[in-house]
Amino acid sequence: MKLPWGAATPLLLAALAGTTWASSAHNTDPQSNTNATNGTEGNSGLTSLPIVTWKWHHVEQPYLMALWVLVCWLCKLVFELNHKLTATIPESALLIFIGFVLGGMIWGADKAQTFTLTPVTFFYYLLPQIILDAGYFMPNKLFFGNMGAILTYAILGTVWNAVTVGLSLWGVYLGGIMGDLKINLLEFMLFGSLLSAVDPVAVLAVFEEVHVNEVLFILVFGESLLNDGVTVVLYNVCDAFVTLGADRINAVEIIKGIVSFLVVAFGGALVGVVFAVLLSLLTRCTKNIQIIEPGFIFIVSYLSYLTAEMLSLSSILAITFCGVCCQKYVNANMAESSVTTVRYAMKVFANGSETIIFVFLGISAIDPEIWVWNTAFILLTLVFVLVYRIIGVFALTWILNRFRLIPLEIIDQVVLSYGGLRGAVAYALAFMLDGNKVREKNLMISTTLIVVYFTVVLQGVTMKPLVTWLKVKRTSKTEVSLIEKLQNRAFDHILIAIEDISGQIGHNYMREKWNKFEEKWLRPILMKSSARKKQDQLFNVFHQLNLKDAMSYVTEGERCGSLAFVRSENNVNLDFKKKLASDISDIMPDINSDSSDTGPYTIPMTCIMQDNVPTVCLDVEEDMRGKSMRDTENINTHHVLQMHLYKARKQHRHRYSRKEMGLNKDENEVQEIFQRTMRNRLESFKSTKMGVTQSKKIKPAKKDQIPNGKHKTHSFEDADFSDDNVFSSDFAGGVASGGGGPTRLSIRSGGGIENPAFMPDVDHASPLHTPPWSAVVDDGVAPSQRAQVQLPWSPSNASRLTPLRISTRSNDSFILADRPTAQGEQPPPSQPKSTPK
């Protein structure tokens, strides 16, 4: 811990210096005021042109904000350096402590707490993304499966907490233990309601580290998420009552209060669902603006939050349901990269705000102004909050267990009640109290803070040992497997069938009905038709497994150096594999890669390529056109080319674009280059035809390459190219620079221009292209053969990788691409076995 602190302290101090200095500008610190005047307002009396001016006030607000975010995140960084610490004490508690320290520094500098967490910041800028994150990543099946229990805890439990805590405190107050406090029953109820919510931020922070079983997790999590909304609603109702005054409250008002509670809560959820539908529809048509696609998710969700707020409905519930409902359709509709982006951005925002919230919870405490101590009130609140939470959980669980299929065990209930962490929502609500109406506002704030600290720090720290000690069922992290998914699916079907046979309407029945409905009506509307086809879970698992394989395959291949891994000495299962590969490769490349007995890196084509009987090879060319080979090839070619080929020309190929991230695909430019080079080529062709020396040199090179050509011209994996280096380079140079004495230098610099030229128009270019080749080498069968083989490849798949792929195929660039690899990258061990002759 020594080192991180040493490193971090100056940073923190620097940040603090900035902030405290800034805040003191507001106060009556004469020095800083003059400082500021000198800098900004001094401009009016301009005598000469200032070269640089100090404009702190210009940037003060955003600057401070950014600084704070930075400071909070740095705190987190510091903690994460020490794993032992975070393993015992939850991060949230640590962040609160750091908040204390920071708050102390600020107070020491300012003699006042200039930075506190204001409700506006909290509710508008910090909370939404956390809730959205929670909703968006909600395991839907679990959530809706346990909806009954979650709703019970969230609504009944919260109301129970609020009412009992409020009433009990009031009762004790009447008993006279608390001394003279100016609080009436309604204010007690208000206080009770703001303390009633289990905080999702705090709960998540703790429970994410303690891996309890998923049912327990979803209960705690779902409850905390939904009851935030409930609490806010409850708080608003109570607040209205307080404003109304005790005299004017009668049965009608109370009923109105209940009705408003329901309307606000369900209305909020409805707003969320509506926005989720909008969002899903929107993502159906964002294909052409992929870059800002992820932005829609955030903006529309945020709008749902604000809209609900505007309609005075529960905004938290709105954004929760927006996230929960849209996830499936959004994820299916968007491109995979966008989905990943959303996922990460969501986490960045949520985790960032969480950090900020906890730090500020700590900072807010260091403010003598809000601290009003009333031992009885504070202690009793703490006790009541704990006790009623436990009673509430056990009572509700008892009722739920009568209906639940797997009853919640006692241990689960203990964890559930112990997981009743209060957090920033309670604090923000307390802060929002109207000091004019609620005279003991500060006492309530300080009590809330105490409760928050107690629950987050103490309960948070003890949660993990408790869970271990009670031997709560943990989640077992296992990898997805097909058979398991299959089995789960089969089991669903079995259960539904059994329910049908025994004639009951159970969960499975309802779920099945919903699934049917969803499939029939919702999916066609909310999901792209192309995405709809991929919606089978079983298949998705399969796809994912394959992707993983493919990835490890490529990584391994690259680790082994160049593409030696593509080759294998063993010939196994040739026919079967070949057929499979070519057929399946459409959706999943490399599917067979690990099903072969020869180890994970054998793929069918390589077996075939190793086969030395030429006829077979040529035959196989047809079949091998499966994408799987091409894809791996593409990736690798791409890599190799990136590394060696285009360096000099990079700036031409990578254009900055705000619209897309791919390679520059400026058709005109490419077209122009192409035509130019074609002309060039024709000329060079003519000259080579005349030139005797050149063609002589080419011939042996060609002959040498014939076997390779039959091997699908799979250039880079053939180390024997390094033997032909002289030939290849000369050969390529001869073609490219048109008979001039070729040097390596010229080839390399030339390569960059020549290659892109071939890309988009290879199909109509080929008539121009091939004849020269076949003419150049009078006895060379290979080039023409090669050209024929290449032709069908090119037009079919004009993807971004196309240029690179094609350029490897065209003879000259292919050599160019190969040469550096063969020389430099190929690891020595792969060389001896790599000569197929």
Added chain:
Amino acid sequence: MGSSNSTLSKIPNLGRLIEETGFTPAHIKRLYKRFQALDKGNKGYLSPQDFGSVKELATNPIGDRIIGAFFSQGQETVDFHSFVRILAHFRPLDKNRAKRPDSPEPINSRISKLRFAFQLYDQDNDGKISRDELLQVLRTMLEMQVTEEQLESIADRTIQEADLDGDNAISFDEFRKVNADTFLRIPSPVTPSQITVWLIVL
């Protein structure tokens, strides 16, 4: 309670049935009513056609197999006893039931549940799920249009995941190992235990 007793009294060997399946008399009564409802023409047994009248089963991809599981090999009928016994597979594991070492494996144990599921795959009863058998199940269960080759590769991969002894088929042992905690992972409302509770509720 009079009517309930009269219903129950119609069931032969009630005591043994309760003993064997672990259902309560109330469950049995409800199931008996259901049995009668399914039993068109009061034959006293169910034929596959009777099951066919449950229209939801027609849309269930493996509905046929499940119906098949109710009929022991070569038989065309299932009487109430067998009917209840099959359903008893889906009772939740009871924890408080005293474990007598000499008592036979309870009908609703995890193993027998798995065996039930296993038999749905293993149509030829050779104790192994072969590639073809798996393919058939997959074909019915995959919602989307999948080509035969894709199916085959999925099947291959699935077998490969489970196949420990390398015979290119899944034996019950392998099946059991792979699915050791499938049940744990199914979220509670979807667990087999559901059935009893709903029996109580309804």
